[in-house]
Amino acid sequence: MNIVVCVKHVPDATGDRRFESDNTVDRVGVDGLLSELDEYAVEQALQIKEKSGSPEETKVIALTVGPAKAVDAVRKALQMGADEGVHITDDAIAGSDYIATSLVLAKAIEKINQDKGQADLVVCGMASTDASGSVVPAMLAERLGLPQVTFASVIETQGDQVRIKRDGDTATEVIGGTMPLVLSVTDQTGEARYPSFKGIMAAKKKPLDTWSLSDLGVDAGEVGLSVAWSEVEDTTERPPRTAGEIVKDEDGSGAGALTDFLASKKFI
Amino acid sequence: MSEVLVVVDHVDGAIRKPTLELLALAKRLGEPAAVFFGGSDKAGEVAEKLKAFGAEKIYVVDDAEIKGYLVAPKAEALQQLVEKASPAAVLFVSGYEGKEVAARLAIKIESGLITDAVDVEEGPVTTQSVFAGNYTVKAKVTKGTPIITVKPNSTAPVEEAGAGVVEEFAATISDGAKTAQIVAQQPRKASGRPELTEAAIVVSGGRGTGGNFEPIEGLADALGAAVGASRAAVDSGWMPHTFQVGQTGKTVSPQLYVANGISGAIQHRAGMQTSKTIVAVNKDDEAPIFELVDFGVVGDLHSVLPAATEKINERKS
Ligand SMILES: Cc1cc2nc3c(=O)[nH]c(=O)nc-3n(C[C@H](O)[C@H](O)[C@H](O)COP(=O)(O)OP(=O)(O)OC[C@H]3O[C@@H](n4cnc5c(N)ncnc54)[C@H](O)[C@@H]3O)c2cc1C
Ligand SMILES: Nc1ncnc2c1ncn2[C@@H]1O[C@H](COP(=O)(O)O)[C@@H](O)[C@H]1O
Numbered sequence: 114m115n116i117v118v119c120v121k122h123v124p125d126a127t128g129d130r131r132f133e134s135d136n137t138v139d140r141v142g143v144d145g146l147l148s149e150l151d152e153y154a155v156e157q158a159l160q161i162k163e164k165s166g167s168p169e170e171t172k173v174i175a176l177t178v179g180p181a182k183a184v185d186a187v188r189k190a191l192q193m194g195a196d197e198g199v200h201i202t203d204d205a206i207a208g209s210d211y212i213a214t215s216l217v218l219a220k221a222i223e224k225i226n227q228d229k230g231q232a233d234l235v236v237c238g239m240a241s242t243d244a245s246g247s248v249v250p251a252m253l254a255e256r257l258g259l260p261q262v263t264f265a266s267v268i269e270t271q272g273d274q275v276r277i278k279r280d281g282d283t284a285t286e287v288i289g290g291t292m293p294l295v296l297s298v299t300d301q302t303g304e305a306r307y308p309s310f311k312g313i314m315a316a317k318k319k320p321l322d323t324w325s326l327s328d329l330g331v332d333a334g335e336v337g338l339s340v341a342w343s344e345v346e347d348t349t350e351r352p353p354r355t356a357g358e359i360v361k362d363e364d365g366s367g368a369g370a371l372t373d374f375l376a377s378k379k380f381i
Numbered sequence: 382m383s384e385v386l387v388v389v390d391h392v393d394g395a396i397r398k399p400t401l402e403l404l405a406l407a408k409r410l411g412e413p414a415a416v417f418f419g420g421s422d423k424a425g426e427v428a429e430k431l432k433a434f435g436a437e438k439i440y441v442v443d444d445a446e447i448k449g450y451l452v453a454p455k456a457e458a459l460q461q462l463v464e465k466a467s468p469a470a471v472l473f474v475s476g477y478e479g480k481e482v483a484a485r486l487a488i489k490i491e492s493g494l495i496t497d498a499v500d501v502e503e504g505p506v507t508t509q510s511v512f513a514g515n516y517t518v519k520a521k522v523t524k525g526t527p528i529i530t531v532k533p534n535s536t537a538p539v540e541e542a543g544a545g546v547v548e549e550f551a552a553t554i555s556d557g558a559k560t561a562q563i564v565a566q567q568p569r570k571a572s573g574r575p576e577l578t579e580a581a582i583v584v585s586g587g588r589g590t591g592g593n594f595e596p597i598e599g600l601a602d603a604l605g606a607a608v609g610a611s612r613a614a615v616d617s618g619w620m621p622h623t624f625q626v627g628q629t630g631k632t633v634s635p636q637l638y639v640a641n642g643i644s645g646a647i648q649h650r651a652g653m654q655t656s657k658t659i660v661a662v663n664k665d666d667e668a669p670i671f672e673l674v675d676f677g678v679v680g681d682l683h684s685v686l687p688a689a690t691e692k693i694n695e696r697k698s
Contacts, residue, residue, distance in 0.1 A: 126647050127647055130512045131512075132516070136518075150629070210493070211487075212487060212488070212493070212494070215488070239629065240629075245497065245628070246484075247477070247480050247481070248480055248483070248484035248496060249484075250481075251452065251481035251482075251485050252484045252487070252488055255456070255489065260560035261451065261453070262451070262561050263451075263481060264477050276564065280622050280623065281476070281478065282476050282623070283392045283397075283568060284569055285567045286563050286565065286566045288451055288563055289562045294560075294561070299629065300629045342491075342523060343493035343521065343522045343523060343524075344520060344523045345519070345520045346519045346521060347518070348516055348519075350515065350516055351515050351516060354672070354673055354674075357674040357676050358675070358676050359671055359674070359679060360676075360677070360679070361678075361679045361680065362679060362680025365684070367679075367685045367688075367689075368684075368685050368686075368689040368691075368692055369688075371660070371662070371676070371689045372689050374660070374676040375660075376696065378637070378658060380582065380604060380636075381693050
């Protein structure tokens with residue numbers, strides 16, 4: 114079995130995230146890391162491999178699309194236990210929207226299918242922590258003509274059958290599909306493992322391919338900021354909230370102060 | 382004027398409020414035309430309501446054949462409808478299903494997609510709140526038919542009747558779209574409290590509750606509020622995941638948000654930072670949540686909240 118797990122390199126949410134002068138996300142001037150939500154995807158890919166009848170014949174391939182330093186996302190996945198990595202990078206990709214990103218990912222998966230064997234599962238995170246679109250997995254399924262079994266909180270596989278629990282807004286559903294398919298996983302699937310020292314050492318020797326757009330047969334004119342199907346016109350930083358009033362609850366005074374505040378704002 | 386398609390979000394014919402908000406937004410862009418995927422037996426009642434909130438047209442797509450499958454058939458039907466109606470835009474409610482149908486439609490009709498708008502104006506120009514609410518972004522679609530998913534609570538529904546012309550739309554669904562099967566479905570039980578994303582007031586609890594949500598629920602009921610939770614409270618099994626506020630839960634933007642025993646991690650902030658008024662109760666005067674608040678109480682929620690609830694109930698009577 115072959116499992117491709119899509120991992121994105123994102124600006125660190127606890128650091129300073131910002132936009133460039135062309136209104137694209139600054140991906141170079143800030144600290145980045147493997148999107149925390151994609152750690153859950155890597156974890157589930159590894160668990161599916163471990164639970165499968167033949168782990169030694171199952172390959173987990175971590176795939177990312179991004180600038181040079183995005184390779185760190187793949188490296189982290191390799192340290193966690195993925196077997197191989199693929200990094201798609203090309204100057205032309207900068208500023209791509211979901212449409213172009215999903216195109217490049219789909220072409221990369223097609224090339225993986227050819228070069229490394231058919232992917233039975235394409236595993237994604239539920240959303241990237243920077244764009245939070247939650248749309249790339251559905252786009253990949255559309256482009257690759259695969260079933261999508263998405264937003265899983267619990268995953269079960271048996272042979273080529275996949276069943277997940279999906280906690281939607283109005284109902285909890287069980288969704289089923291037959292491999293090959295696109296699977297996306299939420300942070301309800303359980304904590305991701307930390308790379309062990311052994312894992313970190315082993316990762317250095319794992320195969321890692323770097324492909325450009327021409328390797329994928331994608332024309333540079335199909336991707337990037339200039340051909341994006343949507344355009345950011347303006348970005349403004351939200352003004353910081355003005356400091357509020359903070360009281361200490363002494364001898365039960367807090368409840369009264371809180372009630373007075375709520376009443377003054379007409380919430381009571 | 383061109384039609385603006387509004388994909389109706391409903392549970393068994395009960396229309397959810399965000400759809401009515403979309404109709405109000407659609408009116409700014411053209412003629413609101415609702416698209417209802419559902420049983421024909423429900424269509425009459427549904428059409429009445431959509432009409433009352435401004436729908437000029439209601440497309441009814443019978444879902445008997447497709448309701449057992451996830452998102453792909455709906456995208457296919459919408460592609461056919463877009464080809465027929467040439468709308469000025471297609472609007473969805475931002476949620477798992479809305480976003481994914483929108484995503485697939487965007488690829489099918491080669492059109493740009495904007496997700497999680499909090500406002501839509503003529504153009505259409507969208508407003509989004511990004512990076513945990515720290516930035517406001519204005520954007521527009523530059524190719525094809527703009528596809529926009531809009532967060533709940535982005536505007537108020539407007540009760541102003543449209544023509545409400547009902548039209549059956551027969552879509553052809555391929556077998557290839559019927560691959561991801563909905564094997565079982567368990568509707569969520571109503572809590573009796575307002576919906577988290579629709580509520581004017583949200584009272585949330587975190588790890589600091591120690592698992593006892595009674596003080597939270599008491600205050601919520603006194604204020605007529607919805608109850609929310611941090612991920613720590615959800616991960617501990619104290620509250621179901623549907624109550625989670627934050628990056629991987631719900632985004633709320635109420636008039637008042639009360640955070641109790643919640644430290645204020647960036648991922649939590651992402652779901653509540655745009656609330657109009659923010660109040661926190663926390664034992665630790667250095668908790669980051671206090672950086673956001675309009676009013677804060679440094680104290681134990683287990684004593685402050687019950688006492689405040691009693692005072693509020695006294696004032697009300
Ligand atoms: C990828 C990712 C996604 C995430 N998504 C979300 C999300 O959607 N939503 C979310 O909330 N979190 C999310 N988190 C988790 C987030 O980082 C925090 O861990 C979480 O919000 C902490 O919850 P908490 O504030 O309840 O707990 P803690 O951080 O432990 O804070 C508890 C607070 O309670 C106070 N306290 C304790 N006892 C009392 C008392 N008796 N009275 C008053 N105060 C008391 C303490 O002083 C402390 O400030 C996510 C994390 C990651 C990595
Ligand atoms: N540039 C990228 N490289 C690899 N995977 C990606 C990329 N962008 C998105 N993904 C995958 O798609 C998921 C959803 O992303 P998004 O639709 O951007 O929220 C992520 O969790 C990743 O698994």
